[in-house]
Amino acid sequence: VSDLFSAAFSASALLAIVSAVLLVTFVAVSAVFFIWLERKVAGRIQDRLGPTRVGGKFGWLQTIADGLKLLVKEDIIPAHADHLLFRIGPYIAFCGSFLAFLALPFGNGVVALNLNVAVFYMLAVMSSEVFGIILAGYGSGSKWSLFGGMREAAQVVSYEVPMAICVVIPVIVAGTMNLNAFGNDQTGGFWQWYVFHDPFTFGAFWTYFTCATASCKRAPFDLAEAESELVAGFHTEYSGLRWSFFFMAEYASMFAVSGIAILLFLGGWNIGLPVWELFGLPPDLSAGLGWVGNVINVLVFIIKCWLLVFVMMWVRWTLPRLRIDQVMMTCLKYLLPLSCILLFCVSLWQLLVPPAVLRFWKYPMAAICMLGILGMVWRIVSSRNPPPLTGMPGVWNMPGTPTYELTKKA
Amino acid sequence: MSLETFLFWAIASLTGLCAIAVVVTQNIVRSAMWLLFALAGTAGIFFLLGADFVGATQLLVYVGGTLVLVVFGVMLTAQGPFITMKTGAAEWAIASFVGSLLLAVLTFSILNANQFHFAALDPQRTDDPVSAHQQRMSRAEGSMSSMALGESLLGIEGATPPARLSGARFAGAAPIRTPMAYLLPFEIVSVHLLIVLIGAAYLARAKRRRGGAS
Numbered sequence A: 001v002s003d004l005f006s007a008a009f010s011a012s013a014l015l016a017i018v019s020a021v022l023l024v025t026f027v028a029v030s031a032v033f034f035i036w037l038e039r040k041v042a043g044r045i046q047d048r049l050g051p052t053r054v055g056g057k058f059g060w061l062q063t064i065a066d067g068l069k070l071l072v073k074e075d076i077i078p079a080h081a082d083h084l085l086f087r088i089g090p091y092i093a094f095c096g097s098f099l100a101f102l103a104l105p106f107g108n109g110v111v112a113l114n115l116n117v118a119v120f121y122m123l124a125v126m127s128s129e130v131f132g133i134i135l136a137g138y139g140s141g142s143k144w145s146l147f148g149g150m151r152e153a154a155q156v157v158s159y160e161v162p163m164a165i166c167v168v169i170p171v172i173v174a175g176t177m178n179l180n181a182f183g184n185d186q187t188g189g190f191w192q193w194y195v196f197h198d199p200f201t202f203g204a205f206w207t208y209f210t211c212a213t214a215s216c217k218r219a220p221f222d223l224a225e226a227e228s229e230l231v232a233g234f235h236t237e238y239s240g241l242r243w244s245f246f247f248m249a250e251y252a253s254m255f256a257v258s259g260i261a262i263l264l265f266l267g268g269w270n271i272g273l274p275v276w277e278l279f280g281l282p283p284d285l286s287a288g289l290g291w292v293g294n295v296i297n298v299l300v301f302i303i304k305c306w307l308l309v310f311v312m313m314w315v316r317w318t319l320p321r322l323r324i325d326q327v328m329m330t331c332l333k334y335l336l337p338l339s340c341i342l343l344f345c346v347s348l349w350q351l352l353v354p355p356a357v358l359r360f361w362k363y364p365m366a367a368i369c370m371l372g373i374l375g376m377v378w379r380i381v382s383s384r385n386p387p388p389l390t391g392m393p394g395v396w397n398m399p400g401t402p403t404y405e406l407t408k409k410a
Numbered sequence B: 001m002s003l004e005t006f007l008f009w010a011i012a013s014l015t016g017l018c019a020i021a022v023v024v025t026q027n028i029v030r031s032a033m034w035l036l037f038a039l040a041g042t043a044g045i046f047f048l049l050g051a052d053f054v055g056a057t058q059l060l061v062y063v064g065g066t067l068v069l070v071v072f073g074v075m076l077t078a079q080g081p082f083i084t085m086k087t088g089a090a091e092w093a094i095a096s097f098v099g100s101l102l103l104a105v106l107t108f109s110i111l112n113a114n115q116f117h118f119a120a121l122d123p124q125r126t127d128d129p130v131s132a133h134q135q136r137m138s139r140a141e142g143s144m145s146s147m148a149l150g151e152s153l154l155g156i157e158g159a160t161p162p163a164r165l166s167g168a169r170f171a172g173a174a175p176i177r178t179p180m181a182y183l184l185p186f187e188i189v190s191v192h193l194l195i196v197l198i199g200a201a202y203l204a205r206a207k208r209r210r211g212g213a214s
Helices: A007-045 A062-072 A083-103 A118-126 A129-139 A143-174 A179-185 A199-215 A240-264 A285-289 A291-318 A324-352 A355-360 A362-382 A404-409 B003-024 B028-048 B052-077 B089-112 B129-139 B145-154 B183-204
Strands: none
Touching: A007 A062, A007 A083, A007 A240, A007 A291, A062 A240, A083 A118, A083 A129, A083 A240, A083 B028, A118 A143, A118 A179, A118 A240, A118 B052, A129 A143, A129 A240, A129 B028, A129 B052, A143 A179, A143 A199, A143 A240, A143 A324, A143 B052, A179 A240, A199 A240, A199 A291, A199 A324, A240 A291, A285 A291, A355 A362, B003 B028, B028 B052, B052 B145, B145 B183
16 A cells, blocks of 8 residues: 555656646636627627626626526425436536546647547547436436436437547548547648548538537537426426536537547647748647647637637527427438448548549638638628617616717717 | 556446446436446446557447437336336346356356456566567557557457467467458448348338328
């Protein structure tokens, strides 16, 4: 037993504890940020302002205030619930999505566990998050929760299949399942990203992102907690801290699936433009700048993941919720055959297409996509979008609201 | 006691306790939850041994697939709110007889295998080819277990670790296993599974009457 406290043991245990604490803190803080962002995005899309008061500008302390409220809220367990399952459900859900972060590289080598099968491991661990939600739905002893749990089980078991197939497609192209190697393979300009590698990885990216949205049970696939039909679905009976664990798990897995998408298709921590070469640095920053390069890589990666999470929010507040049969039909009749065809075609592409085409394809593909994106941005920026002159609907007209000055003048 | 040995005993005893709880619990969903912990513990032992691929497969297949389907089936078929299963004395007797028989067979074959030891838990020992190979594999960048599995599947020369046949005693050095490609058997099994899937979907489909009359 004395060996347990030897130097080697303490060093590795300390390293493990430090990385675990860092990851938990990151997951919790990003959940706080995402909840605030979700409200702001929802508000703006619905022509409101979202939170404005708490913490001065932009209501940036709103989530902290809500978190404090949740901490002191009474933790109610219904008399008809199965107490053990009811208590343990949130923890299983949170552990499932947290464990995925162990294998997610934030930068070149900035990863808790550099697994050789990292992407496979992440998919496997995130599938156990569902189990916590199903246990919570079943253990609540309420029919709304039971319906929510059943829908979640059916939906996630189905969407896991096309999602896994779509992950296999870039794995075939890259020849590895190590996410760190994926990041290193896509160093250089954005035309090196695997999404532009061939037409089938391009299709696989969109299919993957749809399935990932569904597997995080985000709208338009949020049937497990459809408020309009099931009160609140699987978390109807939850309150206080247990309830907030579900949301930490949801936002954590949103970040995790976005991270997989960024690493597999969108270049990982590489910025995509030859900016560093202008300053005479190597394209892989961590080799040129040491830990400063690693910090920049991590920041680039996190910002890219936030962009994808923002797209998920944008989709959520734009599209209406599907019916449960439509959700299942989308998966089984469209996404599953589509992903199978993409997998088949990408194998043929890798085997049959002449090397010249293989090398050349990505340039026009990337150029067309970038032109499309630039055109969209140009249209948004150049379109006339004057602020309303008579105050914004549903907002108190008072000092601090954007239209206050305008209405006073008018 | 090294860190690995300590972790092994901790995970293994927790897994064993959860496995006992699976059998003892009468509520079927609670027992599914204990099974989740037992299977996750088994996956943890695989990770500890450096077999990432097997560990992740264990999680994906059993936790993400089988267990979810178990609970799904219970939710769809349950008559009352929470099911409890009553087990009679005869069932206990038969189950413990079969269980102890299996345990006896496993113990016997493990004790008979003359070079069984925890290769990954005992990194100092390099005198036999199996653990030397595993050490070489685990020292290479990250853990190479999935690559070794893939190369072994294709029968690449040198990828298959030289090993003694399990359970057999040899007086001298271990006979080197000839590299064998397992790709064809693997493909046959996967096509077989696909046929089973299609058959299940065919059997479970909604039966429509012919002629369009409802």
